[in-house]
Amino acid sequence: MPTPKYREAQLRLRSYISEKGLAAGDQLPAEADLAASFGISRLSLREAIKGLETVGVLKTRHGGGTYVEPFSFSPILENLPYAIELQSRDLRNLLEVRAALEEGLIGRASEWIRRRDLEALRELAVSMETATPERIAELDRQFHLRLYEPLDNPLVDQMIELFWEIFHRMQEQTVTSAPSGAELARLHLNIVDALADESDVVQAMSRHFDDIRVRLDHEA
Incomplete structure (x- = not known):
C-alpha cells in the first residue's frame, strides 16, 4: 500500500528540520515554497503540518507562519x-x-x-x-x-x-x-x-x- 501523501510530507518535514539544523523557535519557509520543494500539493502539506502540530513538533501562528516547537511531553x-x-x-x-x-x-x-x-x-x-x-x-x-x-x-x-x-x-x-x-x-x-x-x-x-x-x- 503506497504511503499517503500527507504522511510522506510529514517524513519530508522532519527530514527538512533535521537537515537544516532548525531549532525551537525557527520558522519554516512559506507553505507554497515547501510544497513546491517537496513536489506535493499545499493541501497535503497542510495536513502534514496539522499532524506534526498534534505531536508538538510544529506550531502554526495565525498569519505568522509555522515554527519549530521546543521538545515537550505535553502532547x-x-x-x-x-x-x-x-x-x-x-x-x-x-x-x-x-x-x-x-x-x-x-x-x-x-x-x-x-x-x-x-x-x-x-x-x-x-x-x-x-x-x-x-x-x-x-x-x-x-x-x-x-x-x-x-x-x-x-x-x-x-x-x-x-x-x-x-x-x-x-x-x-x-x-x-x-x-x-x-x-x-x-x-x-x-x-x-x-x-x-x-x-x-x-x-x-x-x-x-x-x-x-x-x-x-x-x-x-
Missing part, C-alpha cells in the same frame, strides 16, 4: 485517552517505572537542595494534612516537581510530571481507597526530614512508594 498527556481499559497490573508496572525514576534521581537532587527548597517542600507536605482530595493531588504534584527542581534539568522536570500525571489518571480509575491527608503528609514529611538531616533520603522515598504498593496489592 503525550493531551492525547492520552481519559477512558482507558486498565488492570491493576498496568498501574503496578507504571508505579515501578515512576519509582525507579524518582528513587534514582533523589540522591543527586539532595546534593543540590537549598534551604528555600526544604521550606517550600515542608509547607507543601504540611498542607496535605487538611486539604481536600482535589487539592491534595495538586499539592502532591507540586511536591514531586519541586523536589527535583534543584537539578535544573527541564527534561527531568517533564519526565517527573509526565509519569506523575499518567499514574494519577490511572490511579483514579482503578483504586477505590485513598490515604488520608494526614498519612500523605507524614510520608512526604519523612522525605523532607531525610533531606534536612542528610540521612537516607532514598530509603524515605522508597517507603513512600512502598505505601502505594501496599494499597495497590490491597485493591488487587
